[in-house]
Amino acid sequence: MLGIHTQRAMLTLLTLSIPLAFIWFYTSTILIALGQDHEISIEAGNFNRWMIPSLFAYGLLQCLNRFLQTQNIVFPMMIGSGITALFHILVCWVLVLKFGLGSRGAALANTMSNWINVVVLVIYVKFSPSCMKTWTGFSREAFHLHDILSFLKLAIPSAIMICFEYWSFEMVVLLSGLLPNPKLETSVLSISLNTCWMVYMISVGLGGAIRSVNYASCIVQEFQMNWVLGVHKVHVWPVCVVIVVAISEGAIVGATTILVRHVWGKLYSNEEEVIRYVDKMMPLLALSNFLDGFQCVLSGAARGCGWQNICAVINLGAYYVVGIPSAVLFAFIFHIGGMGLWMGIICGLSLQVVALVTINLCTNWDQEAR
Structure with missing residues (x-):
């Protein structure tokens, strides 16, 4: 099968x-x-x-x-x-x-x-x-058509959940093309996005691991240990471990991002204006990388539990009700430019993390494991 x-x-x-x-x-x-x-x-x-x-x-x-x-x-x-x-x-x-x-x-x-x-x-x-x-x-x-439709019933919310998140980052690059100096802004925002995705791959790996651990097959395999651990701990312990790893990884990556800010732009461009702008963006990237890594692990746990519909709604609200409007406000109303666009993304990420943490804390893991 x-x-x-x-x-x-x-x-x-x-x-x-x-x-x-x-x-x-x-x-x-x-x-x-x-x-x-x-x-x-x-x-x-x-x-x-x-x-x-x-x-x-x-x-x-x-x-x-x-x-x-x-x-x-x-x-x-x-x-x-x-x-x-x-x-x-x-x-x-x-x-x-x-x-x-x-x-x-x-x-x-x-x-x-x-x-x-x-x-x-x-x-x-x-x-x-x-x-x-x-x-x-x-x-x-x-x-078989019936089985394909059953597959799509799970696949479509999962795709929407991820697309809502990814497209908001891409939309920031599109919005940068409407700023007064589009070539400079899109260059710097593209470098920022590329840097973000590169770091994000570490969190995707951690999120994939916890998603796999959360599937019921793991709970079945560990069933003989339930009398020692309690059913919920079979499910909760991997989540706790990966969250600790994600926080540690986020702190290390954030610190590294700030330390290399003076030279990072030189990896992508030889234009002095672009290099200086990337230097200014790096502290914001450090913060967004930390939040993004944290939410990626929590999202992996959520997908493992089959909460795609809930996460799709969270991502819609976090990025399109808060994130993108905040980005437009900072960039075009307060005239902060590309940095303002990325500040909007940080607002969306923050709300997403708070929502995912709340859901995990409020979950009855005994019932979830059963």
Whole structure:
């Protein structure tokens, strides 16, 4: 059944990638219609067109990753990602610098790397004894309409929950294109967003771990220990441990972010104005990285409990009722610029963390575990 669910997810994501590919193809037109700088919009459109094949690879990759994670097969995923990352560095250097393809070369490198990662995991799933019982080949059962609808009933709220959060960050970059100096603002906000996502991957790993721990299968496996620990502790202890790790990681990353603020901009640009602006943004990034890491772990716990609908509402309120309006207020009314946009994101993150902490504290874990 795990293999069939994975096939069902692959079918769903590949189908969804088709309309998304059309949106990516017309990125330039959409951005110009939204009032973005013409030159930036054209360049972004060219990048996205070369990224379209990567869209399909990324969808398959997510399914394969979850398929292996669910079985606690993590080490092969790490090896596959490591091989892909080493290859990616080489391909980026060749395409971007050696062949002079610029952003098109970067997009093409992303596409090639994602497909290589997919191929590595497919080979492992196909030939590894670890997956013999969970992957028995393609099945017609994956195409049953009723089961696809049941899958979508869980998948859509989960996707909405994450999209509400991710899109708010992207919207900040779009809003920066409407500020008086769009090239400077979008450059700095893009660097900030890239830095944020890079750090966020650590928290995503922690969140994925706690999400897996929270599934009922773990509670069943630990059932024999219930008379010692109490049912709720089987569920609560992993959450507590990962929260402590997340706070520690957030503090270390935040301190590191502030310490490297004078040189971080030089990794992305050789323009002095951009480097100075990034320097000013880094303390705000340190705070947002700390909050983002914390909420990512709590969100992982929530998804493990099946609270996608609740989290979608929380994310909607945190980012679109508080976060984005605050960003517009700071940037365009108080004229704080790009820093004001990021301050709005911090407001949304703060509300999200408070809401998720409240839900976890108010949960009856005895009942949840049962």
